[in-house]
Amino acid sequence: MQIELQTPTAKNVWWRLMRPHTLTASFIPVFTGTAMALFDGQIRIPLFIAMLVASMMIQAATNMFNEYYDYIRGLDTKDSVGIGGTIVRDGVAPKTVRNLALLFYLISVAIGVYICYESSWWVALVGTISMLIGYLYNAGPMPIASTPFGELFSGLFMGPVIIMITYFIQTGNLSINNLYVSFSVGLLIGAINLSNNIRDLDGDKEHGRKTLAILLGRPRAISLLASIFVVAFVWIAVLVLLNIVTPWALLVFLSIPKALQAVRRFKGKTMAYEMMPAMKSTAQLNTFFGLLLTVGFIIGFISA
Numbered sequence: 001m002q003i004e005l006q007t008p009t010a011k012n013v014w015w016r017l018m019r020p021h022t023l024t025a026s027f028i029p030v031f032t033g034t035a036m037a038l039f040d041g042q043i044r045i046p047l048f049i050a051m052l053v054a055s056m057m058i059q060a061a062t063n064m065f066n067e068y069y070d071y072i073r074g075l076d077t078k079d080s081v082g083i084g085g086t087i088v089r090d091g092v093a094p095k096t097v098r099n100l101a102l103l104f105y106l107i108s109v110a111i112g113v114y115i116c117y118e119s120s121w122w123v124a125l126v127g128t129i130s131m132l133i134g135y136l137y138n139a140g141p142m143p144i145a146s147t148p149f150g151e152l153f154s155g156l157f158m159g160p161v162i163i164m165i166t167y168f169i170q171t172g173n174l175s176i177n178n179l180y181v182s183f184s185v186g187l188l189i190g191a192i193n194l195s196n197n198i199r200d201l202d203g204d205k206e207h208g209r210k211t212l213a214i215l216l217g218r219p220r221a222i223s224l225l226a227s228i229f230v231v232a233f234v235w236i237a238v239l240v241l242l243n244i245v246t247p248w249a250l251l252v253f254l255s256i257p258k259a260l261q262a263v264r265r266f267k268g269k270t271m272a273y274e275m276m277p278a279m280k281s282t283a284q285l286n287t288f289f290g291l292l293l294t295v296g297f298i299i300g301f302i303s304a
């Protein structure tokens with residue numbers, strides 16, 4: 001089946017391949033890190049745009065590698081829930097998906113060269129490690145996604161690491177206080193991964209994966225998800241009480257209804273398609289929480 005990129009249908013195919021609902025894990029940390037830099041009085045728009053594009057392209061490439069390697073391992077079929085389906089449903093050659101992911105990586109590297117030139121070449125080392133983790137998340141003899149550490153790696157590298165890189169390229173410094181704040185975003189990004197594994201628990205178990213959701217079982221995994229939400233909110237409150245972050249960060253509490261919705265939508269569900277709304281709510285929680293945190297820093301800067 002040949003797909004012409006210019007047709008409306010084909011555009012939808014390529015858009016689904018990037019799994020846009022997951023891109024919140026790439027753009028929210030960049031927004032947050034940039035707002036932190038603005039709060040400290042320094043921001044350069046070209047670097048913000050460059051970091052945003054590079055981060056989203058790496059996330060999209062990671063999703064493509066996931067599509068490719070899950071197909072190679074026989075994990076994805078045309079009936080699989082939550083995938084782009086570009087290979088198994090739309091007939092795109094697996095090699096095309098893999099090569100497109102590599103192209104996205106190459107473009108990100110080119111953008112990274114500009115970022116390093118404008119900031120520090122140390123960023124190249126951290127960026128390279130992050131891209132390698134993104135690749136090994138799905139590739140290799142023991143993909144990170146098949147282990148209990150998927151949530152840890154995704155939360156760490158797409159939360160604190162991206163936030164602190166973003167802050168560093170703007171200010172030339174690192175801030176321990178902002179690192180503390182970044183943990184809350186990292187927790188919610190890890191929660192997106194956990195929600196995905198809760199949904200895919202049965203299929204992953206059949207294929208021998210050992211994800212955290214499988215080890216805990218669905219009820220306890222859902223309880224862990226709820227606990228992560230609680231910790232993320234409480235952590236921000238503690239940081240405000242300790243005068244580590246602007247009180248405007250408490251705006252994140254406006255996203256609590258989305259957290260409650262995510263947990264409620266998981267409760268009592270056993271079929272993957274039934275849990276799609278819950279996973280969507282988890283991703284939306286990260287988006288709302290991150291944007292409200294970003295707005296909090298901006299208001300804090302304006303009112304200072």
